[in-house]
Amino acid sequence: MTKVSRRNILKGGAAFAAGSTLGAPMIWAQNIKDVTLRQFGTGVSNLNDVANKVKEDLGFTLEMTALDSDSVTQRAATQPNSFDIADIEYWICKKVWPTGNLQAMDTSKIKNYDKIVGIFRDGKLTPTSTIAQGTAPHTVGFVEGPGGKEFVDNESGWMTLIPTIYNADTLGIRPDLIGRPISNWSELLNPEFKGKASILDISSIGIMDMAMVVESMGEYKYPDKGNMTKEEIDLTIGIFTEAKKNGQFRAFWKSFDESVNLMASGEVVIQSMWSPAITAVKSKGVPCVYQPLEEGYRSWGGGIGLSAALTGLERDAAYEYINWYLDGWVGGYLMRQGYYSAVPETSKDYMSENEWGYWFEGKKATDVITSPTGDALAQAGETRDGGSFEERMGAVACWNAVMDENQYMVRKWNEFIAA
Amino acid sequence: MLKHNSFVGWLMALPIMAVLVFFLVLPIIMIVTVSFWQATEFSIIPAFDLENYEFLFGSNVTYRVFFNTFKYAFITWVFTLGIGFTVAYFLAFHVRSLTWQIVLFLLCTIPFWTSNIIRMISWIPFLGRNGIANSTLISWGVIDEPLDWLLFSDFAVILAFVHLYTLFMVVPIFNTMMRIDKSLIEAARDAGASGAQILWNVIIPLAKPGIMIGTIFVVTLVMGDFITVRFMSGSQSANVGRLISNDIALLAYPSASATAVVLLLTVLIVIGIMLRYVDIRKEL
Numbered sequence: 001m002t003k004v005s006r007r008n009i010l011k012g013g014a015a016f017a018a019g020s021t022l023g024a025p026m027i028w029a030q031n032i033k034d035v036t037l038r039q040f041g042t043g044v045s046n047l048n049d050v051a052n053k054v055k056e057d058l059g060f061t062l063e064m065t066a067l068d069s070d071s072v073t074q075r076a077a078t079q080p081n082s083f084d085i086a087d088i089e090y091w092i093c094k095k096v097w098p099t100g101n102l103q104a105m106d107t108s109k110i111k112n113y114d115k116i117v118g119i120f121r122d123g124k125l126t127p128t129s130t131i132a133q134g135t136a137p138h139t140v141g142f143v144e145g146p147g148g149k150e151f152v153d154n155e156s157g158w159m160t161l162i163p164t165i166y167n168a169d170t171l172g173i174r175p176d177l178i179g180r181p182i183s184n185w186s187e188l189l190n191p192e193f194k195g196k197a198s199i200l201d202i203s204s205i206g207i208m209d210m211a212m213v214v215e216s217m218g219e220y221k222y223p224d225k226g227n228m229t230k231e232e233i234d235l236t237i238g239i240f241t242e243a244k245k246n247g248q249f250r251a252f253w254k255s256f257d258e259s260v261n262l263m264a265s266g267e268v269v270i271q272s273m274w275s276p277a278i279t280a281v282k283s284k285g286v287p288c289v290y291q292p293l294e295e296g297y298r299s300w301g302g303g304i305g306l307s308a309a310l311t312g313l314e315r316d317a318a319y320e321y322i323n324w325y326l327d328g329w330v331g332g333y334l335m336r337q338g339y340y341s342a343v344p345e346t347s348k349d350y351m352s353e354n355e356w357g358y359w360f361e362g363k364k365a366t367d368v369i370t371s372p373t374g375d376a377l378a379q380a381g382e383t384r385d386g387g388s389f390e391e392r393m394g395a396v397a398c399w400n401a402v403m404d405e406n407q408y409m410v411r412k413w414n415e416f417i418a419a
Numbered sequence: 420m421l422k423h424n425s426f427v428g429w430l431m432a433l434p435i436m437a438v439l440v441f442f443l444v445l446p447i448i449m450i451v452t453v454s455f456w457q458a459t460e461f462s463i464i465p466a467f468d469l470e471n472y473e474f475l476f477g478s479n480v481t482y483r484v485f486f487n488t489f490k491y492a493f494i495t496w497v498f499t500l501g502i503g504f505t506v507a508y509f510l511a512f513h514v515r516s517l518t519w520q521i522v523l524f525l526l527c528t529i530p531f532w533t534s535n536i537i538r539m540i541s542w543i544p545f546l547g548r549n550g551i552a553n554s555t556l557i558s559w560g561v562i563d564e565p566l567d568w569l570l571f572s573d574f575a576v577i578l579a580f581v582h583l584y585t586l587f588m589v590v591p592i593f594n595t596m597m598r599i600d601k602s603l604i605e606a607a608r609d610a611g612a613s614g615a616q617i618l619w620n621v622i623i624p625l626a627k628p629g630i631m632i633g634t635i636f637v638v639t640l641v642m643g644d645f646i647t648v649r650f651m652s653g654s655q656s657a658n659v660g661r662l663i664s665n666d667i668a669l670l671a672y673p674s675a676s677a678t679a680v681v682l683l684l685t686v687l688i689v690i691g692i693m694l695r696y697v698d699i700r701k702e703l
C-alpha cells in the first residue's frame with residue numbers, strides 16, 4: 001500500500017465515519033489491529049478505561065503513561081521518539097512546540113472540528129466574551145501550515161493540539177470548618193486561616209494562583225498575569241514569602257493525592273485545588289466546596305498532539321483516535337468527573353439527562369449523581385459549585401501560562417520554597 | 420614469580436574494578452562535566468562555563484539550604500547515636516545469652532522489612548492535627564489545643580530521620596561491641612574502675628570504629644535525602660537534595676549537576692574529617 005492510496009482510503013473512511021455516529025470499522029481494519037500508539041500525559045486524562053474502550057471500538061492498542069506536568073514537558077521536549085501521542089496542556093505546548101517534536105494536524109480530517117467550542121478556535125466562548133489573560137489556548141492552537149514553527153492568530157486549518165479536556169479552577173474550601181461564606185481569592189492569605197492554608201508547589205500554576213490572590217488583595221493590578229516582569233514576580237512571591245514566614249501555610253502540595261489528604265484530614269481548610277480532588281474528598285463523605293470567587297477562575301486546557309515522527313498507518317490510526325475522542329464517549333466520561341469536553345454536544349449522548357443537567361447546565365440534580373467509578377457525589381436537589389458551563393467558563397480570569405521570564409520565576413519559586 | 424603474582428592480583432581485582440569504573444567513576448565524571456554546561460529550557464549546550472557555580476555560590480538560598488542540610492544531619496546524628504549506642508550496649512552487655520541477643524536484634528530489624536517511604540508516610544496520620552498523637556494528648560488533658568508543630572515541621576523531619584536511620588547506627592556499634600574481649604572489662608573492674616569509667620575508657624574507645632561507620636551511614640543518608648524532607652515538612656523546608664530534585668524536574672540538568680558536585684565534595688570533606696579521628700581500617 002502506498003501513501004497516496006492510503007490517504008484515499010482515509011478520505012473514504014472519514015466520509016463513511018461521518019455518516020455514522022460511532023467511529024465505524026475502517027477498511028484497513030485488518031492492519032490497524034497491529035498498531036500500537038504510545039500516549040503519555042498528565043494523570044487527568046490518561047485513563048485505563050479509555051485505553052480499553054479504544055481497543056474495543058477501534059481495534060488498536062493504546063499504551064498510556066501518566067506523569068506530572070514537569071515530567072511531561074521534559075519528555076515532550078527531549079525524547080521525541082518515546083511517544084506517538086502527547087496529551088499535554090496548552091502552556092506546555094507553547095514551551096514544546098519550538099523544539100519541532102510535534103506535528104501540526106489537518107483540521108479537515110477532524111470531523112467534529114466545527115463543533116469544537118469557541119475557546120479553542122477564536123478564543124471566545126460567546127461572540128461577546130473577552131479573552132482572559134495568560135496562555136489562552138487559541139493563541140498557541142494554530143500554525144500556518146504542516147511545518148509551521150510560529151503560532152498564528154487565526155483558524156489556519158493546522159492545529160497544534162486537538163483540544164480534549166479543560167476546566168476552570170478555583171480554591172477548594174471546607175465549609176464545615178470555615179463556617180462563613182468565602183467569596184474572594186484574598187481569603188487564602190487571611191490570617192484567620194493561619195496554619196490552615198495551602199498552595200500547590202508547581203511553579204507555573206502556583207504563580208497564577210498567587211497573582212489572583214495579590215490582585216484580589218488590592219496590592220497590585222497586573223497588566224498580564226500570564227506574562228509578568230521580573231519586578232512583578234518579585235512582588236508576588238515577596239508577599240507570599242512574608243505570609244509563609246508568618247506561618248500562614250500548613251503545607252504545600254505537589255501531587256493530586258496530597259491535596260486530597262490535606263483537605264480530607266482537616267489539616268487545611270482553604271487551598272488551591274483541582275476539580276477531581278474535590279470529588280475525591282466528597283466521596284470520602286467529607287464536605288468540600290469548589291468555591292466560585294468574585295475575581296473569576298484560573299483556567300487550563302489540554303489537548304492531544306502528534307509526535308513529528310508519526311507517519312503512515314500509525315498517523316491514520318492517530319487521526320482515527322482523535323475523531324473517536326471527540327465523538328462523545330470520552331467526553332461523557334470526563335464530564336462526569338467535573339471536566340469539560342471540547343465538543344460538549346457529542347458527550348450529551350453518553351450522559352443521562354440528570355447528569356447533563358447537573359454537570360453542564362448547572363441544574364438541580366433530579367437523582368443521585370455518581371462518579372464514573374460509582375461513588376455518590378451529589379444528592380437530588382444539589383447543584384454544581386459555580387453553576388453552568390457558560391457561568392463557569394465565562395468567568396475565566398486567566399489561563400495557565402508560561403512566561404518570558406520563566407527561568408527567573410522558577411529560581412524565585414525555589415527561594416520561596418526554601419525561605 | 421612476584422611479577423606473576425601481581426598480575427594475578429590485578430586480574431582478580433578486575434571485575435570489581437570494572438563495576439566501580441562503570442557504575443561509580445564514569446557517572447561522577449559525567450556529572451562533573453555536565454555541571455559546567457549550559458542549559459536552556461529544551462536543550463543542553465556543551466560548554467565550559469562557571470555560570471552554574473557562580474549562581475550557586477552567589478545565592479544566599481544556597482547557604483541557607485546547606486545550613487539546613489547540616490542542621491538535619493547533626494541533630495539526627497546526635498539522636499541516632501544516643502539511641503543506637505544504648506540499644507547496642509544493652510544487646511551486647513546486658514543480654515547474656517546468644518539466643519536472646521539474636522532474637523532481640525532481629526526484633527530491631529522487623530520494622531525495616533517494610534519500605535522507607537511507607538514507614539515515613541505512616542507518621543503523617545499519626546502526627547496530624549486530628550491524628551492519634553494529638554487526640555491522645557487531648558484526652559489525657561495534657562493539652563487543650565492540638566499541637567500544630569508535630570507535623571509539617573522540622574520536628575517531624577528529624578523524627579522521621581531518626582526512626583528511619585537508627586538501625587544503621589545499631590548494627591555497626593553492636594558488631595564492634597560483640598568483639599570486645601569480656602576479660603578486658605573484668606580486668607578494668609578488678610583494677611577498681613567504676614561502671615562509668617569502664618564505659619568511657621574501655622567500651623567507647625573500642626567501639627569507635629562501629630560508631631564511625633554508623634556515623635558515616637547516617638550523615639551520608641541524611642545529607643543525600645530529599646523525599647523525607649519534602650513529605651514531612653509538607654514541602655515547606657528545603658535541603659540540598661530538594662534543590663537538586665527541583666532542578667531536575669525543571670530540566671536544569673547542568674545546574675542540578677553543579678549542586679550535586681558541591682554536595683558530593685561537602686560530604687567527602689565531612690567524612691574526611693571524621694576519618695582523621697578514627698582509622699577504621701586499622702581498628703576493624
